[in-house]
Amino acid sequence: MSLLEIKDLTIHYVTKDSIVKAVNGINISLEKGETIGLVGETGAGKTTTALGILGLIQSPPGQVVGGEILFSGTDLLKASDHEMRKIRGDEISMIFQDPMTALNPIMRVGDQIAEVVYLHGNCSRAEAVKRSIQMLEMVGIRAERSREYPHQFSGGMKQRVVIAMALACDPKLLIADEPTTALDVTIQAQVLDMMNKLKKKLGTSMILITHDLGIVAESCDKVAIMYAGRIVEYGSLEDIFHNVSHPYTIGLFGSMPSLDKDVDRLSPIPGLMPDPSALPSGCKFHPRCTSAWEECSKVEPELYEISPGHCARCLLFRKEGAVNE
Amino acid sequence: MSELLRVEHLKKYFKTPMGMLHAVDDVNFSINQGDTLGVVGESGCGKSTLGRTVLKLIEPTDGRIIFDGRDITFIKEKENLELRKQMQIIFQDPFSSLNPRLSVADLIADPLKTFHLYRNPEERKKKVHELMDMVGLAKRFEYSYPHELDGGRRQRIGVARALSLSPKFIVCDEPVSALDVSIQAQILNLLQDLQEQHGLTYIFVTHDLSVVKHISNDILVMYIGAMVEKSPAKELFKLPLHPYTKGLLSAIPVPNIDIPKKKVQLQGELTSPIEPKQQCRFVARCQYATEACHSKVPEYEEVLPGHFVSCHNVRSINGL
Numbered sequence A: 001m002s003l004l005e006i007k008d009l010t011i012h013y014v015t016k017d018s019i020v021k022a023v024n025g026i027n028i029s030l031e032k033g034e035t036i037g038l039v040g041e042t043g044a045g046k047t048t049t050a051l052g053i054l055g056l057i058q059s060p061p062g063q064v065v066g067g068e069i070l071f072s073g074t075d076l077l078k079a080s081d082h083e084m085r086k087i088r089g090d091e092i093s094m095i096f097q098d099p100m101t102a103l104n105p106i107m108r109v110g111d112q113i114a115e116v117v118y119l120h121g122n123c124s125r126a127e128a129v130k131r132s133i134q135m136l137e138m139v140g141i142r143a144e145r146s147r148e149y150p151h152q153f154s155g156g157m158k159q160r161v162v163i164a165m166a167l168a169c170d171p172k173l174l175i176a177d178e179p180t181t182a183l184d185v186t187i188q189a190q191v192l193d194m195m196n197k198l199k200k201k202l203g204t205s206m207i208l209i210t211h212d213l214g215i216v217a218e219s220c221d222k223v224a225i226m227y228a229g230r231i232v233e234y235g236s237l238e239d240i241f242h243n244v245s246h247p248y249t250i251g252l253f254g255s256m257p258s259l260d261k262d263v264d265r266l267s268p269i270p271g272l273m274p275d276p277s278a279l280p281s282g283c284k285f286h287p288r289c290t291s292a293w294e295e296c297s298k299v300e301p302e303l304y305e306i307s308p309g310h311c312a313r314c315l316l317f318r319k320e321g322a323v324n325e
Numbered sequence B: 001m002s003e004l005l006r007v008e009h010l011k012k013y014f015k016t017p018m019g020m021l022h023a024v025d026d027v028n029f030s031i032n033q034g035d036t037l038g039v040v041g042e043s044g045c046g047k048s049t050l051g052r053t054v055l056k057l058i059e060p061t062d063g064r065i066i067f068d069g070r071d072i073t074f075i076k077e078k079e080n081l082e083l084r085k086q087m088q089i090i091f092q093d094p095f096s097s098l099n100p101r102l103s104v105a106d107l108i109a110d111p112l113k114t115f116h117l118y119r120n121p122e123e124r125k126k127k128v129h130e131l132m133d134m135v136g137l138a139k140r141f142e143y144s145y146p147h148e149l150d151g152g153r154r155q156r157i158g159v160a161r162a163l164s165l166s167p168k169f170i171v172c173d174e175p176v177s178a179l180d181v182s183i184q185a186q187i188l189n190l191l192q193d194l195q196e197q198h199g200l201t202y203i204f205v206t207h208d209l210s211v212v213k214h215i216s217n218d219i220l221v222m223y224i225g226a227m228v229e230k231s232p233a234k235e236l237f238k239l240p241l242h243p244y245t246k247g248l249l250s251a252i253p254v255p256n257i258d259i260p261k262k263k264v265q266l267q268g269e270l271t272s273p274i275e276p277k278q279q280c281r282f283v284a285r286c287q288y289a290t291e292a293c294h295s296k297v298p299e300y301e302e303v304l305p306g307h308f309v310s311c312h313n314v315r316s317i318n319g320l
Helices: A046-053 A081-087 A109-120 A125-138 A143-147 A155-167 A185-202 A213-219 A237-242 A247-255 B047-054 B077-083 B104-114 B121-134 B151-163 B181-198 B209-215 B233-238 B243-250 B291-295 B314-318
Strands: A004-014 A019-030 A035-039 A062-071 A092-095 A173-177 A205-210 A222-227 A230-236 A304-307 A310-312 B003-016 B019-032 B036-040 B062-067 B087-090 B169-173 B201-206 B218-223 B226-232 B300-304 B307-310
Touching (some): A019 A062, A019 A222, A035 A213, A046 A205, A155 A173, A155 A185, A185 B243, A222 A247, B003 B047, B019 B036, B019 B218, B036 B047, B047 B087, B047 B201, B087 B151, B104 B121, B104 B151, B201 B209, B209 B233, B218 B243
Parallel strands (some): A035 A205, A173 A205
Antiparallel strands (some): B003 B062
């Protein structure tokens, strides 16, 4: 049994004027110790998916319309608030994008870590404090700094505190939402390196949300490329990097200035991300797609299998004679 | 190609309660007409301050800025204003650099009004349309307001504003950092096209090394206010000489799973730019640091033709 199995997850934001279809029928499965990268641009639905797993979609306007999130066999969408509170921070924890706003500015960092342990860990305050110091040392912060406040730490150090907090209860699943986007490259390299080592050591599974394919190449086993609330390509790291298939993914690679090749002009994806409250008909990518033909605006493609485990949501990969379900 | 801008021993210090903050410390470079100089470094290294000081948006503390054969370091405010027609800037954040209460057409016409150009409303409108066309903004957005547009379009407004006075020289201060990759590529291509059409000269300030390699002729690497290395763009990536540049380059995550990673990981973080000691600024994070590095500021010297480095041990480290 997989650790996490998301089936047909659909999340909408319902407002007075419109329905924003943020996540539309996403399927993901994740084994123990595996890392999956969720890649996409702003508004692709990456963060909404993550918040959905944690049951943190604000309602209203958010609504989980359908689907299942099976975590170790239990459906998180059916869990009560009380049960979710127990799971959150303990078995599933999250690293947020911006370490500057994720920490409480008027609480010592050691206490902030100890709080998680105390609330979930069935232990005394003293034990929780001990654990918090142990965690700080694990992420490379000296024990005596546990009595300092967040503003006394630099951005990279703050993110280490956030990571220590997320890992304090030995979660089975860690969701990292753009964990290094706010950091400088040299600090990013340090933090990623540390995360990869800790993940291996503790056997934690991870969902890594990012827009940087370089980070994906360094840290992930599987990749899901998202566009307009859908997974458009899904496969192992090798599938995506050696046999990139969906026109959107190809466009993403073409948009990134490369360090090892010299190109005069980048080949960006023309046009813009569609308005999520007024998505185009048919394939959601067809207005920007260079290989689109007439049918693309009428038929919504499914995820077609290209090779075992590698799928793309594009009519190019529809097998001739296959019966549409 | 003729030289358009030359900066000699430029310094900008800020007074703080803790002492002098050396934001830009002894920076030298020159740019030829039509070229792009990329300035890279981590946050707090003084790259944005450098861009703004060159434009005289901030008064320099010391040094010389020679633009188009003329020393503009300490000219009067009025002359400064005249200079703005020739030197412009594109800001990082298209969300906060545009007045939310002006429509797109007004935003683009704003610099024209400031300089009393195109006084006839009809002509001005024509010019605005021309500029919108140039940066790829459809005419239907003329009466839209910034909040109605996405980041890419907003940044196009910023580009149009900078271009409206037909400048020779533009400082691009992280113009694509706030944008998504696919939009980032569109803006980069636009900037390159405009450069070719109008013979523009850019200083391109960014923290993103892959962007800077793509767009620049020369690259200047800064570290806590000081320049550590300057070389032609391609050479810098093939043969980085300074230990900091080496670390910086190997820290970039490469979207390619076939290249085995050999990481020179930089430990620690930037030290304080306030009252720096008389030593190499990189010494705390450098794995090659020797005694000389702790006691003397390294000289900025031409190690290979066109390739400048400030490091005491550059020859021994690289076997030159």
